[in-house]
Structures are given as structure tokens and as C-alpha cells.
Amino acid sequence: MAVSDWAILSALGDDEARGVLTSARRRTFKRGEVVFHRDDPADTLHLVSSGCLAVRVVTPLGSVATLQLVGPGECFGELALLGGAQVRSAKVEAISASETYALSRTDLDRLRAQHREIDVFLVELLGQRVAELTERLVEALYTPAPRRVRLMLDGLAERYREPSGRATIPLTQDDLAGLAGTSRLTVNRVLHELQRAGHVEIGRGRVTVLAAGAER
Secondary structure (H helix, E strand, C coil): CCHHHCHHHCCCCHHHHHHHHHHCEEEEECCCCEEECCCCECCEEEEEEECCEEEEEECCCCCEEEEEEECCCCEECHHHHHCCCCECCCEEEECCCEEEEEEEHHHHHHHHHHCHHHHHHHHHHHHHHHHHHHHHHHHHHHCCHHHHHHHHHHHHHHHCECCCCCEEECCCHHHHHHHHCCCHHHHHHHHHHHHHCCCEEEECCEEEECCCCCCC
């Protein structure tokens, strides 16, 4: 990735942005590997250079809810650093082989002091996070589960869209259930309905959406 691909570094010149990445710690994660757990010390911001990672929490009933996916050009871990918290509020796990650059709290504070544009970006990012979670909360309360699964697939298809129009989503049905806030059984039923209609193909650990804008 080019340094300009990270929006948070766009306020910096290319040389300074490259210096930030040089000083950051390069981390690699295998599929299923945990970056950090809830209540772990909060001391780094991660810039994602490849792969896909899931932000997750365990509900009071013991099920796992996936709050967010982050991929190349995005970042995670900023909430604890900005809010003065000393521990993480959620677990982050790689759902495909991934690479990040871990920026320390000290380095982030220095950049914020030198470039006020970074604070503007972070405020906008937090606002976007709140808007996304609010939308998902409304869906969870008022949208039937099968419809939530279809909406979630549409959103993921945009993330993974290929030039051909197909989109291979590298997530298991458990992952999809966590994102849609429903059971694996419901996800399985909806996927097989879509497969019979010719809209998707189901593979091991992945779902391929065959075309953009398919009626579902």
C-alpha cells in the first residue's frame, strides 16, 4: 500500500508519513489470531495494510456479536486511545491473513499535536462509527433476521467487489451470523435460498455473490 492510502496519514507529507510507518511496529496475523482481547491494555492504534479483521464483543447471553470489519486503508483501536481509557473495549480478531502497523499512544499524541487535521479525521471517524452502529441497532430492533442477512451481504459485496462484478466474501457462516445479529441456522437458510435462485455460491469459509444489483 502507498502511505496516501491511509486517510489518517493524508495530512502528512509523504516523507513524514513514511517515517510514521517506519517507526510503527509491523504486525502479521494468521486467520483466527487475536490482535487483542477486551480489557487488554490500550496502548496502540493499528493501521491495516492487508487482510480483514473483525471487532467483536461477547453478549450477556454468551453469543459473539461482530461490531465492525476493518480492511486495508482503515484503522482500529482509536477509541481507547482518545477516550482516556486504559483498556480495550472489544476483541479484534483476524478473519483472514492480515498485516497492520501498530502506532504507539506516544507517537499518535505527537502527531495530533503537530497536525490538528488528524484530530478532525478522528472526530469524523468516531462519528461514522456511531452512525454505523446506530443503523445496525435500528436494523436489529425492527428488521426481520432474513432481511438483515441480505442487507449485510449487500454491504459486504461492495467491500469485496471484483472488476467482473462478482464478490467473494471470505467469511464463515458463523462470521456472517455475528455480523447480522442472528443465528447460523438463519444465515444458512438464507444463503441456500439465494443459491437456489442463482445469486450466490456457497463455499468452505466463503460466499460468492455472483453479480452486483441482483434482486434478492
